[in-house]
Amino acid sequence: MPRLQDKIALITGSAAGIGLATAQLxxxxxxxxxxxxxxxxxxxxxxxxxTGRGLGATAMTVDVSRGQDxxxxxxxxxxxxxxxxxxxxxxxxxxRTDFRNMSDADxxxxxxxxxxxxxxxxxxxxxxxxASGRASLVNLASIMGHRGMRTLAAYGATKGAxxxxxxxxxxxxxxxxxxxxxxxxxxxxxxxxxxxxxIDAFSKALIEQTPLRRFGTAEDVAQxxxxxxxxxxxxxTGAELAVDGGMQAML
Ligand code: NAI
Numbered sequence: 571m572p573r574l575q576d577k578i579a580l581i582t583g584s585a586a587g588i589g590l591a592t593a594q595l596x597x598x599x600x601x602x603x604x605x606x607x608x609x610x611x612x613x614x615x616x617x618x619x620x621t622g623r624g625l626g627a628t629a630m631t632v633d634v635s636r637g638q639d640x641x642x643x644x645x646x647x648x649x650x651x652x653x654x655x656x657x658x659x660x661x662x663x664x665x666r667t668d669f670r671n672m673s674d675a676d677x678x679x680x681x682x683x684x685x686x687x688x689x690x691x692x693x694x695x696x697x698x699x700x701a702s703g704r705a706s707l708v709n710l711a712s713i714m715g716h717r718g719m720r721t722l723a724a725y726g727a728t729k730g731a732x733x734x735x736x737x738x739x740x741x742x743x744x745x746x747x748x749x750x751x752x753x754x755x756x757x758x759x760x761x762x763x764x765x766x767x768x769i770d771a772f773s774k775a776l777i778e779q780t781p782l783r784r785f786g787t788a789e790d791v792a793q794x795x796x797x798x799x800x801x802x803x804x805x806x807t808g809a810e811l812a813v814d815g816g817m818q819a820m821l
């Protein structure tokens with residue numbers, strides 16, 4: 571039996587990368603997926619590909635940093651399905667810059683998408699997750715919330731906050747049947763990392779720090795999201811799973 575049969579799932583930032591791989595896997599496992607992204611065209615294309623195969627998908631243009639987009643999204647799901655069984659807070663950006671030269675605008679944008687967006691989605695999706703009676707919220711944190719790397723201090727700060735938020739929400743939402751967990755991916759080959767992983771010496775050094783000796787794929791992460799989304803993790807809440815080929819474990 572498919573692992574998400576008849577579940578209603580919302581995935582933010584799901585026109586590309588980890589979000590898209592997750593939406594595709596969820597739909598194949600029987601869920602109706604809301605594919606939402608600031609890139610509305612990409613979201614529509616991804617949803618059309620799934621509905622063309624007879625799978626359940628709805629596309630919406632949603633910038634998680636805009637309160638009115640998120641409110642409109644929740645109203646639509648309320649009207650169409652009246653509940654949310656799975657929410658994946660995946661939308662995220664990176665601003666790679668020498669910390670000393672980072673502009674206020676760069677920091678505000680990073681925070682608005684990576685942190686304010688997750689907080690807004692978790693808060694506004696709460697009534698719909700409560701209506702499910704058995705919901706799972708999965709947040710995309712990062713290895714950078716636990717380790718330092720040049721040019722990634724501010725990004726890491728937003729991701730470390732997501733780890734803390736996950737634990738707090740796990741405690742606060744448990745009485746309502748909502749589990750909350752996080753993933754901490756290492757280096758995954760997507761558009762987010764494409765430019766830096768193309769730098770040969772950097773790439774080589776990263777692989778040497780990865781016991782499994784490769785970068786991750788969006789599908790590697792999607793499989794871990796599916797575990798937290800499904801009843802296979804029914805007694806797990808407030809946890810964070812590293813999906814990093816062993817990078818965090820290595821001295
Ligand atoms: P990606 O850049 O390939 O895809 C991100 C998607 O989010 C894009 O479709 C983009 O249009 C969308 N997006 C960006 N800003 C948005 C906004 N304001 N509202 C809605 N959608 C928005 O990124 P990737 O690699 O798939 O990352 C997904 C998540 O995983 C992010 O939260 C990222 O921080 C996290 N992550 C990624 C790692 C990696 O190595 N790729 C490692 C650790 C964490």
